[in-house]
Amino acid sequence: MSLPAVLAQSSIKPRDRSVTGCPQNNDLCPGWIADNVDRYVDPFVRHVELTALALAFGFPIAFALAVLAYRRRWLVGPITATTGILYTLPSLAVFFLLQPVTGRGITTATIALTSYTLLILFRNIMLGLDNVPAEIKDAARGQGLSANQQLFRVELPLAAPEIFAGLRIAATTTVGLATLAFLAGAGGLGEPLFDGGDGIVFRGNVVFCGLLCVLLAALFDLVFLLVQRLASPWQRVGTA
Amino acid sequence: MDAATLELRNVSKHYPGAPKPAIDDLSLEVGAGEICVLVGPSGCGKTTAMRLVNRMIELSSGDILLDGRSVKDRKPAELRREIGYAIQQIGLFPHQTIAQNISTVPKLLGWEKGRTARRVDELLELIGLDRSLAKRYPAQLSGGQRQRVGVARALAADPPLLLMDEPFGAIDPINRERLQNEFLRLQGELRKTIVFVTHDIDEAIKMGDKIAILKEGGVLAQYAPPAELLTFPADRFVEDFVGSDRALKRLALQRVRDIDLWKAATVRVGEPSAEVARKLEDADVKYPLLVDDHGKPIGWLSQRAWQGERVTHDLRSNADPIVELDDILRDALSDLLAKDSRYGPVVDKDGCVAGVLSIEALSHALAANPEDLPSPSERAAAELGE
């Protein structure tokens, strides 16, 4: 089968044939984009939603796994291997592999994106906990903090830099991957990117969508950075 | 809370996979309010022995009794809240302020806020830190200040027992000595039972009411007060460990005020010479000591100074070295040797002559029975009582 034929069939949803003018000439068309900015709003909101959902599910799961593995060392290997496989599986493949079970839509996309964040978050939480100096753990235990108190009052606050770093990496990666979510029928910025004016990927549209993605990634990054700063005032004083 | 008694009964610890035990059948008793120092070469099991007490490490066999109650019957976390814990690396929580660090255990024990805050203030004062430091983070303190905070944190809930693992180990010698003295002063006030780990025999002698010397493999070589240890080492190992200068080390245990001083014939300018002769008969030194109107030493008189009717200002030598009553004997001896002198005047706090310290008096003191020597706690208490 010839390539144009394949492409002709490759549309995921019915084309909007009504778009004419500047986009057809494959230009930057800032005017057209400004006039049609509405078509980017929903995908953008959905993109935020997808990223936020992936982190909102991924973080508690990874957190629970990390705490479990932190207490039972032998679990580190199996958990790393399992989340590693999830990380290795191309998200596009996962979108389609999930479809027979969860259908098309935001559920499928969220599951795939969530599974992708697990390894990043798990590794970073573990790293953060492991990096807490031994003498501080010892002092906490020696003072009579219970295992949970040690974890929540001492080890986690001190692991915050690595944990937040993990969140930031997970967020930026997820923003990038969520551009593919439209293939799972979940929308996101990938949709206007590829369905831009009459199915033509015109230049302005690509640039604009790409900018929105980068902007969103930077936004997530900034938010986590800010939260981390606010949550750990002690880090701003000189180091010991 | 008062001090507790501590008893280790045939305690052994065998780390899994280790060929030999780390602690082998160790028994010792620590009286309430005593400092027991665990000392020995690296790897002999000092830290292990100490950490068995608050169940940071679990016993393999034997038992440990705190105030007569087995630690095995206690929940580890609760037990640890009752036992102060200070370590060489301090382990202050970097994400908490000094005040928060100090209030760790009170918070765990559910003290109300006001009481905790008052306690923090009290402790800061006790360890001599300004209250303004309470809101700082550990990274903003000097090493010595952090070490003090570590001790304050261990003392926060007024525990009857304190475990200290080389608490001054990471501090430079000058600051270490200062901290040691401060700590002894504190202990004179608090009278806690303390298990103190060090590998420095001098620190052990200085700090310990009793010293437990451990050998490789966690075997107890000797458990005795410092003076006894120095006078009657149990075996070659102890003898080698305390060093060939153990007689000198004993001198570190006493102050000038603790021994029998020689009497001096103190005279003033203008005094009748006949009086001088009479005073000399009573004295242990054969030269009169010239003092000023306030009784402060000026120098040793020459023969000529009292040939005439009255004593004149004619010295054979000045009064150096002048020793203070509170000087440690070892330092006093060092002063004598440095001035190439067989004796020197001893002065009290006001600088007035209280007697004469001589090489002979020192050697007499070394022959004294070790049981007559005061313990650090007693010394600290005596100083406070003044």
Place this chain on the structure above:
Amino acid sequence: MSAPTVIAQGALEQFGNGLKFLVSSNTDEYGGGQVGGPGEVWDLLSKHLELSGFAVLIAVVIAVPLGLWLGHLGKGQFAASTVANVGRAVPALGVAAFLFAYLGPSKSNVIITLALLAIPPLFTNTYVGIRQVDRDVVDAARGMGFGGFRILLRLELPMALPLIFGGLRTAAVSVVATATIAPLVGVQSLGTPLIARGVYGSAGQIGAAIAVALLAIFCELLFAGLQRAVTPKGLKLGGEQRHKRRALTLTPTRKVQTP
């Protein structure tokens, strides 16, 4: 029958169809030509591997010498971390679409996109791999009269190999995964049946998804094996624990890093 059972049965059937798509050809959705079967899958796979192979090759040729050189000189700490971070934030799809929009559909555009994706992990890992070689060892070698080039070749490179191959592994796996989206910009790969549902049907989608997933895992295992093979014996002996931990903190483009 309960709802979950129905779903499970439906899912099983679809997976079955997907597998069938891989092993035997069927009539396409329009009843026109034949799609699927080993012949077409093999054809798509070879196109997929061609794109990926060229992309990784180009990335290696650019990133590794650069990383070796900067790492050896000890310069470019900032560049290394910037490359790592920016590389992650820009979506591969965006780059692909960008090149497509500007240069039209062509294999070389896809290869460039994929190479751009592979450069950051390769570069940072190579750089860090060289930098983490014990400076004392390097000094000692210099003291023995080793020249700069010889130090790089005989000392730094062997010790950096595990990390370099770690970067290669990351790069290869993500390139193979991303090559799946090539059909979106008009270039065929194993992703074609995923995108062109209209032609290949849902069996084609599932079949291709299975193939892509297997390919990625195969790639991961292959390069993990390679990485192990190039790790000098001395490093393996030097404490499993230490080595693991170091790889964890320093493999900067994969899984763990502190921006």
